[in-house]
Amino acid sequence: MVQIRMMEGNEAAAYGAMLSRVQVVPAYPITPQTELISFIAQFITEGKMKAEYIKVEGEHTAMAAAIGASAAGARVFTASSSQGIVFMEEPLWMPPGMRLPINMCIVNRSIAPTGGLRPDHNDSLLQRDTGWIQLYCENSQEVMDTIIMGYKIAENKNIYLPVATCYDGYFVSATASRVEIPEQKDVDAFLPPYEHEWYSLIPGVNKERPARGSSAKNRYEVQQANERAKKVIEEVDEDFNETFGRSYDGMIEEYNCDNAEAVLMTMGSMTGTVRDVIDDLKKSGKKIGLLKLRCFRPFPTEELQKISKKYHIIGVVDRNTSTGSAGGGIVSLELARALYHLEDRPLIANFHVGLGGTDVTPRQIEYMAEKTLGILKTGKIPEPVDWVELKDLGPVM
Amino acid sequence: MSVLDKRFDDYYAKRKFYGGNTCCPGCGGPLFWRMAMDVFGPRTVVYGIGPCAGCTMRSIKLPSFNIHFSFVADGASGILAAFRAQGIDDITVISSAGDGGTADIGLGKISAAAERNENMIQICIDNEAYMNTGIQKSGLTPYGSWTTTTPLGKEAPKKDVPLILAAHHIPYVATVSVAYPQDLKKKLETAKSIKGFRYIHAVIPCPTGWRFDPSKSIEVTKLGVDTWLWPLYEINDGILKMNMKKEAKPVKEYLDTQQRFRVMKQENIEWLQKETDKRREELISLDGKKLFY
Numbered sequence: 001m002v003q004i005r006m007m008e009g010n011e012a013a014a015y016g017a018m019l020s021r022v023q024v025v026p027a028y029p030i031t032p033q034t035e036l037i038s039f040i041a042q043f044i045t046e047g048k049m050k051a052e053y054i055k056v057e058g059e060h061t062a063m064a065a066a067i068g069a070s071a072a073g074a075r076v077f078t079a080s081s082s083q084g085i086v087f088m089e090e091p092l093w094m095p096p097g098m099r100l101p102i103n104m105c106i107v108n109r110s111i112a113p114t115g116g117l118r119p120d121h122n123d124s125l126l127q128r129d130t131g132w133i134q135l136y137c138e139n140s141q142e143v144m145d146t147i148i149m150g151y152k153i154a155e156n157k158n159i160y161l162p163v164a165t166c167y168d169g170y171f172v173s174a175t176a177s178r179v180e181i182p183e184q185k186d187v188d189a190f191l192p193p194y195e196h197e198w199y200s201l202i203p204g205v206n207k208e209r210p211a212r213g214s215s216a217k218n219r220y221e222v223q224q225a226n227e228r229a230k231k232v233i234e235e236v237d238e239d240f241n242e243t244f245g246r247s248y249d250g251m252i253e254e255y256n257c258d259n260a261e262a263v264l265m266t267m268g269s270m271t272g273t274v275r276d277v278i279d280d281l282k283k284s285g286k287k288i289g290l291l292k293l294r295c296f297r298p299f300p301t302e303e304l305q306k307i308s309k310k311y312h313i314i315g316v317v318d319r320n321t322s323t324g325s326a327g328g329g330i331v332s333l334e335l336a337r338a339l340y341h342l343e344d345r346p347l348i349a350n351f352h353v354g355l356g357g358t359d360v361t362p363r364q365i366e367y368m369a370e371k372t373l374g375i376l377k378t379g380k381i382p383e384p385v386d387w388v389e390l391k392d393l394g395p396v397m
Numbered sequence: 398m399s400v401l402d403k404r405f406d407d408y409y410a411k412r413k414f415y416g417g418n419t420c421c422p423g424c425g426g427p428l429f430w431r432m433a434m435d436v437f438g439p440r441t442v443v444y445g446i447g448p449c450a451g452c453t454m455r456s457i458k459l460p461s462f463n464i465h466f467s468f469v470a471d472g473a474s475g476i477l478a479a480f481r482a483q484g485i486d487d488i489t490v491i492s493s494a495g496d497g498g499t500a501d502i503g504l505g506k507i508s509a510a511a512e513r514n515e516n517m518i519q520i521c522i523d524n525e526a527y528m529n530t531g532i533q534k535s536g537l538t539p540y541g542s543w544t545t546t547t548p549l550g551k552e553a554p555k556k557d558v559p560l561i562l563a564a565h566h567i568p569y570v571a572t573v574s575v576a577y578p579q580d581l582k583k584k585l586e587t588a589k590s591i592k593g594f595r596y597i598h599a600v601i602p603c604p605t606g607w608r609f610d611p612s613k614s615i616e617v618t619k620l621g622v623d624t625w626l627w628p629l630y631e632i633n634d635g636i637l638k639m640n641m642k643k644e645a646k647p648v649k650e651y652l653d654t655q656q657r658f659r660v661m662k663q664e665n666i667e668w669l670q671k672e673t674d675k676r677r678e679e680l681i682s683l684d685g686k687k688l689f690y
Contacts, residue, residue, distance in 0.1 A: 023482035026475060052478035057509035061471040064464065068444065068475025071462065074482045076475075094464055201442050201460040201476055203488065 007179040009172035012140035013079065013105050013165070014039035015179075016147030018049040019187045020103075023074040023194075026054035026065035030084040031117055032169030033107040037079060051077075059084040063091035063104075070100040072201045075151065075194040078102070081169060082109035085123045095162035096131025096222050099198070099209075101154030102162040103147060104132075108268065109169045110356045118357020119168040121267060121320040125296070125330045127164065131222040133229055134297040136267045137167040139177045145246060148187055152236045157197055159229050161222070170357065171269035182244050190243050226298040233295055251300040252307065256282055257289030262313045262372045265291040267331065270319065270353070270360040277365040288369050293331065301338040308339055313347040315372030318385070319354045327384030349375050350385040363393050413439060415456040423611025425575040425601035425618065426453040426522060432578060433520070434459070436585040437489050444473040445493035447522030449529040454493070466529075469494040469503025470510035473517045489518065489589060496523040499598075500536035500556045511565035511594045518588050518595045521558065524603035532606045539626065540669055541652070541661040544606075550660040554672070562596040563632045563689050569595040571631040575602070576619035580640055584631055591633075600627045608656030620651040625677045635689040639680060648673055 007015070013036045017025070027037040043049035052074075056062045059080050066076045080088060085106060095102045106127075108119040115122070124134060133153065137143045143165065150163035167173060198209040212218055234250035241247035256278050257263060266274050271292045278290045291307070291314065293300075308314065318329020325333060328350035339345045349372045354360040368388060375381055398406075409416035413434040418427050430453045434441070443461035445468070446454060454461055464472060473492035480488060492510075494503055499521040507519060526544045527533040534544040540554040563570045569591050571584040581599070588595040602618045604611040621627040625645040631638050648670050652658040661669075 024475065024478040026478070050482075052482050054474050054478050055513065056471070056474070057505060057512075060467070061474070061506055061509065064468050064471030065475035065478070067464065068472030069479040069482075070475070071472075072442075072476040072479035074475075074479035076479075090467060091464070201462075201479075202485065203440055203442065203459050 002183060003181040005179055005181065006176040007140045008035070008174050008176050009140045009143050009167050010035040010107070010174065011039050012144040012179050013147060013167075014043060015181060016144040017077040018043050019144070019182060019184060020077070020148050020151050020191060021075065021188070021193070022051050022077040024052045024054065024066070024069035024076045025078060026056050026062045026069065026076070027078050028056050028059050028062045028080065028084065030059070030081045032109055032119075032173045033079045033081045033084070033105065035173070036105060036107065059088040060091060063088045063094075066102045066104075067091060067094050067098065067100060070095070070102050070196070071098070071199045073194070073196065073199070076102045077104070079105035079107060081107045082111050082115070082123045085127065086111060092127055092132070093130050097218060099160035099222075099225070100162060101151070101160055101194070101196070103150045103154060104162065104164050105143075105147070106164050106166040107169050107173045108166055115356045118170060119269075120355050120357060121166070124164060124166045125320050128297055128330070131161060131226065132297060133161050133163040133226070133295070135163065135165055135295055136293065137165060137172060138269060138271045138292070139172060141177065141179045141246070142248060143167050143172065144179060144181070145240065145244070145248070148182070148191060149236050149240050151194070152191055152239070153229060153232050155194055156232050159225050159232055160196070160198075161225050161229060166268070168269035186243055190239065230298050230300060230302070248294055251295035252303055253292040253294060254307065255290040255292060257291075257310070259287055260289030261287040261311060262315065262369075262376055263289045263291045263311050264315045264317055264365070264369060264372065265293055265331065265335070266317045267293045267296065268319065270317065273360060273362060274317075274365050277362050277369065281366070281369055286369065286373060288373060296331070299334050299338060304335065304338050305342055308342070308346050309344065311346050313349060313372055313376045315349040315351065315368055317351050317353060317368060319360070321352060321355065329385060332385070347375060347379070347381065349381060351388050352385055353388045355389065358389060363395070364388050367391070367393050413441070413458045415458060418456045419452045420449070421603070421605045421611070423602065423604035423614040425524070425603070425614060427456065428575050429522065429581075429599055429601060430457065432582055433585055436582055437491060437589060440487055441489045441491060442476060443491045443493065444476060445469065446498065447493045447495040447520070449495070466495070466498050467502045469498045469506045470515070470517070470519055471506050474510055474513070474515050477516055490516065491520060492517045493520040493522060495529070496521060496525060496537035497527045497535045499523070500558050504536075507562070508565065511562055511567050511596070514567065514593045516592055516594070518597060521596070521598045522601050523598060524601045524606060526603075526606050528603050528606045541658055541665050543657045543660045548660070550665065559596065559598045559632070563635070565594075566635070566689055567596060568593040569631070569633055571597050572627065572629050573597060573599045574618055574622050574627060574629060575599065576615050576622060577629060580629055587631070587633070606657070609654055613654065617651070617654045620646065620654060624648045624651040625673050626651055628677070628680055630680065632688060635687045637680070637683050637686060637688050639684045643681060645673070645677055
């Protein structure tokens with residue numbers, strides 16, 4: 001029977017790993033990921049989960065051990081945050097190039113010294129060029145489901161890429177929300193056991209990775225795998241919906257976009273608040289909707305090109321900074337490149353909010369919605385990016 | 398095909414190690430690995446680098462992979478966990494690193510793997526400097542040695558990694574030298590027969606970095622042991638056992654064989670002799686005693 005419970009994001013992630021029958025978990029604690037790996041250690045101790053937990057001495061080793069275990073035929077899970085992800089940077093480049101389907105939760109947290117313990121997306125977005133698939137989640141249920149789907153995507157033999165399931169520290173990791181826990185037998189039917197067609201480290205078992213060429217050819221292959229992943233992510237989402245009755249609309253969700261001329265584009269936990277504000281604005285006649293970007297890597301260029309024809313302006317809400325960039329946050333930069341060649345392309349407005357994990361308030365969202373609609377009216381973008389937090393927007397609520 | 402060619406081919410056909418490799422002439426690496434693979438046998442997986450950029454590792458005929466110099470013992474822990482998860486327990490997992498990986502950038506990793514008592518044989522292939530990048534000082538470069546980053550000779554002595562590891566209460570630690578192949582093979586056999594984290598520290602001659610004629614590799618390495626600069630011992634279950642003659646040749650005999658020590662002044666040599674004597678006496682007095690519990 002499907003169980004229903006209130007559950008924090010970290011516990012949901014641990015359930016996701018357990019239900020996926022993860023075999024090896026090399027992990028090192030860091031706030032706000034810590035509870036996740038503590039739950040896994042607890043599940044293993046209680047005998048609910050059958051996995052080898054390697055209590056490593058740092059994140060560099062966590063990912064290196066994950067690489068060894070994945071190449072040696074085990075389904076591997078790990079998790080980290082912020083400084084841990086940065087410390088892991090060197091081994092993080094290996095799984096995409098080696099084409100190892102490791103799944104990792106990045107429990108988003110800002111990076112020192114301009115950040116603190118609370119979340120923004122710079123830790124995961126810093127890894128955008130490595131080749132990892134990146135999926136962003138809004139609540140506990142989505143975290144659990146995305147981990148299960150993540151393995152199905154990663155282990156597809158036409159993909160063989162690692163997947164990062166990203167969710168905001170505290171706002172998702174430590175906030176309880178309603179979760180349906182799928183039945184193990186359904187997950188087993190959805191996700192067959194892991195076997196990599198190219199790798200075995202068992203002497204005498206002869207598996208071989210297809211011939212590799214130059215550095216360029218290698219990277220091209222990782223790029224092509226990323227391209228193919230777009231379709232697979234959509235398909236896996238549909239399969240998941242058939243089995244479990246929940247869909248996340250693949251790579252991008254359009255929410256309350258009927259008659260919208262403008263949309264706000266978000267990632268992660270803030271999406272929940274934005275939904276509420278958009279509902280209210282809609283009621284008062286404002287023609288604005290919401291685009292939730294679930295999949296940042298591979299960047300859904302074609303789908304965004306199609307979707308963007310419907311809207312005149314996209315207000316990108318960037319919970320990250322790319323200081324010294326061509327202008328604005330990382331998501332807006334990507335979006336601009338994706339839409340640049342369209343003859344009829346929407347305007348792009350850009351906002352920085354929630355940096356270092358400050359609350360993204362309904363008032364700020366209203367402000368961003370109104371400003372986006374305002375720009376649409378005048379056709380003029382006053383600045384490359386609006387640092388919303390630095391504005392005095394009056395009382396918060 | 399000449400008789401010699403045939404003999405060469407026949408020899409390597411029986412081994413888990415290819416004949417011919419890209420190492421420098423006189424390198425002790427291939428020699429070590431050939432003997433090691435003879436001992437470890439066909440149910441073996443090798444993880445890691447050493448010496449240099451895996452130039453010998455590519456000659457191993459068994460499953461092996463390495464990532465980079467900074468990756469030490471870590472991937473092997475993952476391999477072991479994956480094997481346990483799949484119910485495989487008859488494969489010997491070897492993890493290898495050079496002196497830089499072992500004593501410097503990966504010391505924390507080895508320490509952690511030792512603390513976890515991972516069921517692997519960790520091997521340090523110690524050619525006493527970062528040779529792959531062109532002879533820079535490492536934590537295992539000996540006192541007084543010239544390298545490109547210590548033009549006047551290294552100021553500090555070699556880190557005592559075998560004893561650092563022994564202090565982790567691991568089941569087996571041994572120092573070996575390719576100049577003493579019987580001793581080396583015996584220790585590898587002992588290591589293979591034990592479970593848990595086992596540490597083998599091998600000093601490997603490097604004519605390119607040590608500055609001597611490649612044909613003298615074994616002579617030079619043997620002098621390193623005979624002068625007690627590289628004493629051979631094993632620590633089995635915490636008990637120290639010396640595996641060498643008590644008499645020592647003067648360190649100068651060893652230093653004179655290599656151009657890397659030509660920067661040493663008389664007073665440095667005297668200091669090194671005194672330190673080596675003290676260490677020799679200490680080790681002899683501890684022979685047969687339990688050092689670690």
